[in-house]
Amino acid sequence: MTWARLDTDPLDIDSGVGALRARAIAAALERVAVPILALRNGRAEPLASGALYVFGTCLLLLTCRHLFDDGASVGDLGLPLGASGRILWLREVRPRVLVDPIADLAAIRIGSRASAGLLRRHWHAAPFDSLGSEGQARLYVLAGFPYSQMRRVGAVLHAKPTVVFARGELAGGQLRVSYGRTARRIDGLEIHAPALDGVSGATLWAVIEERGGVDCVLQPAAIQSSFKHDAYVKGEPVGGFSRLLRARLA
Secondary structure, three states: OOEEEOOOOOEEOOOOOOHHHHHHHHHHHOOOEEEEEEEEOOEEEEEEEEEEEEEOOEEEEEEOHHHHOOOOOHHHEEEEOHHHOOEEEHHHOOOEEEEOOOOOOEEEEEOOHHHHHHHHHHOOOEEHHHHOOOOOOOEEEEEEOOHHHEEEEOOEEEEOOEEEEEEEEEEOOEEEEEEOOEEEEOOOOEEEOOOOOOOOOOEEEEEEEOOOOOOEEEEEEEEEEEEEOOEEEEEEEOHHHHHHHHHHHO
16 A cells, blocks of 8 residues: 545635535545645655546546646656555556646546546546536635645555635636635634645635535536635636637547
């Protein structure tokens, strides 16, 4: 085993989300938020976060473009296989990298059907069509894997994800969500909000209120690109990128 996921408690910045709803949403995102690892000096090290989407017969990993800025090669990236403790290195999956020419967005197409099937057995992949529209929302949730909540014990990298609820709005072509120095854990305890280094590339989900017996729907709204304590989390909206990917993969 080279990887182990730890349990986490959802955090609330300023949304007032109820405990039952927060726990239900966090449980739904448990198999959606994917850590992206990099092979460095023969060891798996944390790099970024992402999420998987199904497009026809293709499987895509959506993340941020800037994870490649420091010279990271797609062949050196790996995705843990859920709770199995194993890592699938992307050099084995015939990857194809697609980037937005302007926004901080990237997609990695998993070219091997066998590898795509293996990933889908361990992670939940959202339908690509869910990226096409950006619903109106005030409540958002971010799920990813910060460096500050990862520890190596022997050969095993232990990772505790973060699931954060906050208010936000689209402005100036970006999604801007509030982020403070402190957060309320869902059990009511106030704690220091974690630094979000390593969460870049994670999906920001809009919580869309529903009717007819459904409490809410999670809509992919943006890909997290930057953060600043006592200020914001910023994300690149995914609607335009989804249309670009659809044209390139058609």
